[in-house]
Amino acid sequence: MEREGYNSKMSPETQFSTESNNEASCIQGETEALYLSENQQNDSIVSCLSNICLNEDLADVYFSFPGEKSIRYPAHKMVLSMRSPVFKAMFYGTFPQENGDIEILDIKPSTFNLMLRYIYTDRVQLRGKIVISLLYAAQKYQLQSLLTLCETYLRNNLWIRSACTIYSKTKLFSLETLKKDTLKYIALNAAEIFEDEDFLAVPANDLVDIMMLESLDISEVKLFQSILKWVDVKLGKAQKLITGQNRRGILLSSGILYLIAFPSLSLDDFTKIVVPAGVLTDEEQLQLFKAITMNEESIRTKFRVKPRSIGKVIKIAIHDILPSLQSLYQSGSKINEDNSLHRTQNIYLRTSRRIRVVSANVKPKCVRGGRVNECIVECTFRGKTVDQQYMSGENCIVHIDEEFTPNDTWNIVFEIKDERQGNVLGFFSTSKKLSTIFNGQFQMLPNNYNIGQARRKLNWNQYFTPGKSTRIDFSLEGIYLVDTLEIVELD
Structure with a gap:
């Protein structure tokens, strides 16, 4: 049995929790009904390819999945090779894979099912988290048209509760255009996004990217309060006490502390919100107090000076x-x-x-x-x-x-x-x-x-x-x- 996939302990789909099996099954059922209704009594090439999709008729290759012994998908090497250069190299390259099942280690059966249907019919229904799964599959097998469909869907469905997650995926899959569009969306809707639960799960390096933006539609004090919540979630997951020292440790190790524009805060916000958080040393508190009250430029090099501000959408x-x-x-x-x-x-x-x-x-x-x-x-x-x-x-x-x-x-x-x-x-x-x-x-x-x-x-x-x-x-x-x-x- 040939094994095809990555030799990691956890597949990308599992690692990122990208798919709901119930959702995928629902989409699969609707898609099958659609194909049957459209292709009955139709002998066009589109109908013929739709009819042999996942059908053992003329099949010359099978895909199976570890842990899913009852699932085995038939396919046709020539059709797969016409759509995917990866499959073409796999079946007709210099070292073609031998006969026998090809075991898929890193893509769930429901996702692979939808990908096969797209290869044969050029049709797919995109919903929710299934898009990320298909995005991974499309990139792996170099299905550019499917990749474009998934990218367009994510761009059209940017919203407060998904923006940070989508941004992480754009980096994972190197989708540069969507990455830029997502950052713009985050900048324009920062006040709402920083208050959403999706923000609390953002990786530290993604948060640094966001903090490096010149413009964010959120006040600096609100930004700091949201970052504190993010830090406290990290401490909770690590089973550490929420203390000023532990908070400072995360802010320093992630490179976030000095990206906060403390000198732009009002004295009231600084003394009532920042100082009690315990993330600054005594020396930093004194320097920032002078910077805020006396406008001393010399100490403004350590922390960001210019607040991130932008016109409200x-x-x-x-x-x-x-x-x-x-x-x-x-x-x-x-x-x-x-x-x-x-x-x-x-x-x-x-x-x-x-x-x-x-x-x-x-x-x-x-x-x-x-x-x-x-x-x-x-x-x-x-x-x-x-x-x-x-x-x-x-x-x-x-x-x-x-x-x-x-x-x-x-x-x-x-x-x-x-x-x-x-x-x-x-x-x-x-x-x-x-x-x-x-x-x-x-x-x-x-x-x-x-x-x-x-x-x-x-x-x-x-x-x-x-x-x-x-x-x-x-x-x-x-x-x-x-x-x-x-x-x-x-x-």
């Missing part, structure tokens, strides 16, 4: 921009392939101060005739284009992350594309028109261009941000796709 709902949405529920427009407005939303904006548009949350709204279950949303702005998959019941976050300057008019375009993910096989592909998926009516935004006139004029709606009261003028055209925008004031 502001969520702007379309309801807040438009004066009235009553007409939305009284009118709709059927999808018309000849009229781009029936598939597109244009957002024009001009601002009184510099702003950064962070992202847009897309939720297509319909009047009658059904709902959009799955589609591709394309976003174009300033010569750039990004695509995101929309699936009903899941967040569709389009990451824009673009700075807009005052006194100019900018346009962001969101469009529902005619293709949907599915019925695609690496070397054969088919596509379905959107009209076959959805034949209902979208809600039309009430302040479109004055269509039909020789000169079309924008109908502007004023919006003032809280706090700094930056004025942003919006004009909207087309269907109702974007539910909220997230921006940051830069001035």
